[in-house]
Amino acid sequence: MSGRDLFPTSLRLLGKPVLVVGGGRVAGRRARALLDAGALVTVVAPEAADDVAQLAEAGLVTWVRRGYETGDLDGVWFAQTATGVVSVDSRVAEEAEERRVWCVNASDHEASAAWTPASARVDDVTVAVNAGGDPRRAKALKDAIVLALKTGRLPLRRHRAGTGRVALVGGGPGDAGLITVRGRQLLAEADVVVADRLGPRGLLDELPDSAAGGPRIIEVGKAPGAHTATQDEINRILVDEARAGHIVVRLKGGDPYVLGRGGEEAEFCREHGIDVEVVPGVTSAISVPAAAGIPVTHRGLATGFSVVTGHDELDELPARPDHTIVLLMGVRRLAYSVQHLRAHGLPAGTPVAIVESGWTDRQRVTIGTLETIVAQAEHVGVANPAVIVVGDVVRVSPYAPSSFRSSVTGLPQSAEAVHPTP
Numbered sequence: 001m002s003g004r005d006l007f008p009t010s011l012r013l014l015g016k017p018v019l020v021v022g023g024g025r026v027a028g029r030r031a032r033a034l035l036d037a038g039a040l041v042t043v044v045a046p047e048a049a050d051d052v053a054q055l056a057e058a059g060l061v062t063w064v065r066r067g068y069e070t071g072d073l074d075g076v077w078f079a080q081t082a083t084g085v086v087s088v089d090s091r092v093a094e095e096a097e098e099r100r101v102w103c104v105n106a107s108d109h110e111a112s113a114a115w116t117p118a119s120a121r122v123d124d125v126t127v128a129v130n131a132g133g134d135p136r137r138a139k140a141l142k143d144a145i146v147l148a149l150k151t152g153r154l155p156l157r158r159h160r161a162g163t164g165r166v167a168l169v170g171g172g173p174g175d176a177g178l179i180t181v182r183g184r185q186l187l188a189e190a191d192v193v194v195a196d197r198l199g200p201r202g203l204l205d206e207l208p209d210s211a212a213g214g215p216r217i218i219e220v221g222k223a224p225g226a227h228t229a230t231q232d233e234i235n236r237i238l239v240d241e242a243r244a245g246h247i248v249v250r251l252k253g254g255d256p257y258v259l260g261r262g263g264e265e266a267e268f269c270r271e272h273g274i275d276v277e278v279v280p281g282v283t284s285a286i287s288v289p290a291a292a293g294i295p296v297t298h299r300g301l302a303t304g305f306s307v308v309t310g311h312d313e314l315d316e317l318p319a320r321p322d323h324t325i326v327l328l329m330g331v332r333r334l335a336y337s338v339q340h341l342r343a344h345g346l347p348a349g350t351p352v353a354i355v356e357s358g359w360t361d362r363q364r365v366t367i368g369t370l371e372t373i374v375a376q377a378e379h380v381g382v383a384n385p386a387v388i389v390v391g392d393v394v395r396v397s398p399y400a401p402s403s404f405r406s407s408v409t410g411l412p413q414s415a416e417a418v419h420p421t422p
Contacts, residue, residue, distance in 0.1 A: 006115060006130060011102075014038035017075055020061075021068045021092050022082030023048030026106055030080045030116070031061055042076075044068050045083070070095055079103040080116075109133045118142040122149040123189075125156065152184030155208070157191060157215065157247070164242030166269050168262045170255040170281015173291070175359040176202035178282045186279065190215040191246035194237055197221025197228075198253035198385050215249070231261060235268040242274045253385075255283040259309060259328055285326045288358030288387040292365045293397040296324045301392040319345035327388035334388065335374045341390065342370055351394035351404055356386040365399045 018039045020031050027043060028051025034041050041061040043052055048063060056063035064072070068088060073079060079096045081089035081103065089107035096103035097113060105112035110133065117128035118138035127145050131138035148154045167186045172178030179200060187193065187203060193215045195204060208214030218237060220229040229237070234250075241248045256262025256278060269276045285307040286296055296305040305324035306317050314337060317325055330337055331354075342348060348371040356364045368376045370390070395404045 008128070008130070010126065010128075011037075011078065013078060015040065016077040017042065019044065019072055019076045019079040020082060021045070021072070021079070021088070022084065022106075023052045023063075024082060024084060025049055025051060026084075027080075027082035028052045028055070030082060030104075031055055033119075034078075034080070035060055039078070042072070044072050068092055073099055073101055076101055078114075080106070082106045120146045122146055123156070125149065149188075150185055151181050152186070152188035154188065155213065156185065156189040157213065158189070162245055162247075163275075164245045164248065165275040165277065166238050166242050166248045166250060166265075167277040167279060168250045168252065168256040168266060169279045170257075170260070170262075170283070171196075171200040171203060171251050171253055172282040173254060173284040173287045173359045174198075174200055174357065176200045176206070178287065178359065179203060180279060180281065183279045183281065186247075186249050186277075187215075187251070189247050190249040192216050192218060192241045192248045194218045194220055194234065194241075194248060194250045196252050199251045200253070203251070231264065235265055238265060238269055239272045239274055242269070243272075252281070253284065254287075255281040258283040258285060258307065284358060284385075284387055285328060288355050289326065289353070289389045289393075291358040291363060292353060292355045292389075292399055294353055294355075294389055294393055295396060296326060296389070296393060298393050298396055301395065305391075314340045315344055317341075317344070321347065321350045321392040324389065324391035324393050327390070329384065330388045331377070331382055331384050331386050334377055334382075337388075338370050338374055346370060346390070350390060351392060351400070353389045353394045353397060353399075354382050354386050355389070356382060356384075358385075358387060365397070367394060367397065367400050367404070 013034065016039055018034050018041055020027050020041060020043045023043060023045030028049060031041050031043060031052060042064060043061050044064045046066055052063065055061045073096055079092060079101055081092045083089055086107045089105050093103045093105040093112065102114045104114045104116050109115060115130055117130045118135065119126060119128040120142055127142055129138045129142040131141060149156060169183040169186055171183065187207065195217055204217060210216045220234050238248055238250060250265060252260050252262065254260060266276045266278060289296055297303055302322050302324045305326060307326045309329050327337060348369060350370045352368055352370055352373040354366045354377060366376055366380055366382060394400060
């Protein structure tokens with residue numbers, strides 16, 4: 001027998017009596033797999049290893065404590081030999097053949113009427129691999145396919161309508177490699193992707209076109225003064241698409257629950273009976289400063305940080321350079337924010353960094369102080385998307401002027417670089 005004369009299929013054994021002959025480790029594994037399929041399992045073996053014994057003690061299998069007898073095949077739909085004794089396994093297989101019962105002969109795969117593939121499940125997808133009777137090769141291939149499915153490298157999208165649901169997926173700050181494994185998997189399953197302007201656009205480029213079986217892309221990006229869709233419209237799109245039976249991925253930049261209105265979207269969906277999954281993302285509030293070599297906390301410089309938008313009141317934030325302030329969406333009101341921070345007590349010499357388009361090939365870093373940063377930003381034409389960092393942690397950046405670093409004991413010196421691009 002070769003793999004070419006096999007007919008691949010899947011058996012529905014729910015409630016069907018099956019027979020396992022043998023009580024060792026192989027028998028235990030096969031018994032568990034058959035139980036997972038809902039079969040009624042009988043194990044025939046004079047002795048059994050712990051796996052089989054435990055299943056029997058739990059009442060999950062019937063253990064007949066003796067050697068195989070011909071009558072054991074009566075009424076059986078499927079049989080598995082696993083005694084390790086060629087003569088016994090061959091007898092079971094031959095008698096099963098006479099009774100037209102499909103039987104896996106573990107001792108002789110070439111003579112076996114049925115083969116057991118290396119198998120695994122990813123959500124509702126079953127992967128089963130036969131590899132010419134080579135179990136290690138089959139397992140290696142199965143593992144590779146499972147990994148590709150779990151990481152979204154293979155399409156998981158359904159092509160038959162099912163129950164619709166919504167996943168709010170944080171895509172990270174811009175680099176397609178910073179999305180989570182779960183986020184990639186959901187994109188591979190998606191029927192519809194509702195995309196933000198600031199999400200990782202490279203991920204959309206990796207998806208197949210809708211004409212080729214890929215998801216439909218709905219653009220709802222927002223820019224200052226120019227919204228493709230209002231928040232109410234976005235909420236309604238998510239519900240309507242899910243009610244149509246679609247798997248909907250709301251792909252957002254950063255993390256959906258960090259100033260991303262993900263909470264509002266999740267609440268709206270649940271109020272309308274739509275199941276929602278939330279997949280956290282790498283928030284730009286922390287990752288974009290990191291792209292410029294700036295930690296939001298650093299021993300000896302800052303032990304805490306606050307994340308706000310440029311539209312928030314800043315008066316209640318700690319007015320100390322050792323408490324990091326991260327401003328999101330703050331470019332348009334930079335002068336306003338600087339004025340309030342200085343009036344609130346932050347020294348004019350407090351370091352400030354503006355990181356534009358973090359984690360992209362357009363990234364640019366501008367570093368100054370509360371006294372100079374507004375003029376610097378105007379001079380170079382700073383624009384959104386950008387993250388603004390205020391506090392002594394800016395001194396750690398390799399892009400900071402050497403004078404910034406020399407004022408802090410223990411930091412190595414670097415060449416002056418006020419407006420570098422990586």
